[in-house]
Amino acid sequence: MIQVSNLSKFYGEKRAISGLNFKLEKGEIVGLLGLNGAGKTTTIRILTGYLIPSAGDASIDGKSIFDFPLEAKQKIGYLPETPPLYEDMTISEYLQFVGRIKKIEDSKLNSEIEKVIEKTNLIHVKDKLIGTLSLGYRKRVGIAQAILGDPEIVIMDEPISGLDPKQIVEIRSLIGSLAGNHTVLISSHILTEIYKTCDKFLFIHKGSLKQELSLSRLEEEMNRLAGWEVGLSGKPKEELVQFMKTVLSGNDTVTEMGTGKEEEMFLVRTTNPKQFKESLFSKALSSGIQIESLKKQEVSLEQIFMEKI
């Protein structure tokens, strides 16, 4: 649905993005991930028509957004990192204002506003002045204006930055609820917070696309990097070391982690955790070895990211 081809942008001599190519399929939620300064905002500003690229093209359903800018803008709802909210308007007044700019028909405007107010959970504050709202509520108003009129594509720049953990959970579930009916592009440098909401990830670094991964591929990568901590007892250390070697298969590796209170600790890296666990349990049983503990190490999306760039 959205095709980005060879997109580049220079600010004077400064190269912000360079030769970006990617595709967003209809109904997908895609995470645009990168450190500060990677080029996320520049990419988003080009896609939303706020910046002209130095080279390259972007099209929606085959039509260039630069040749048909109004048509493209009608299809896109945009949440900038700092939404331009009018502090002296109430939420309802502001959404009326945005709805008129978006040229939503008068006969539909009130029902469309009610829909987005409900979706963004703003009913109880809809008559409050925007200037009196917390950051979390302002983000929700920003999302409400982005999805007002039911645009096919929703683009959000750092929708969860600055939010507290409770607000992050709420906004994440709101973003999840857009899946299927909307194609969503979310930029974020807080990787772990958004990854479960996305179907696909674009890793950008210093203006270039480094890797594109589906959620399932990303989870495979997490499994690959995660180690399994195993605590064993019931035999002398040397026998336990030998035993661990018999449990492994393929490219699996084991390292000794030292002696715990009543156990020897090992760290196993495996590409097939299911097979490893089956082998561990069945061989321990027949060898008279006790498994005192078995724990999977946590791998963050940041670790994967640092590997990809």
Ligand SMILES: Nc1ncnc2c1ncn2[C@@H]1O[C@H](COP(=O)(O)OP(=O)(O)OP(=O)(O)O)[C@@H](O)[C@H]1O
């Ligand atoms: N108007 C500008 N003039 C000159 N350089 C700019 C301008 N805007 C951005 N840049 C530079 O372009 C690069 C990409 O910036 P961009 O804002 O797109 O990155 P980002 O990934 O969105 O980062 P952040 O998360 O910090 O907003 C950075 O090196 C930035 O300093």
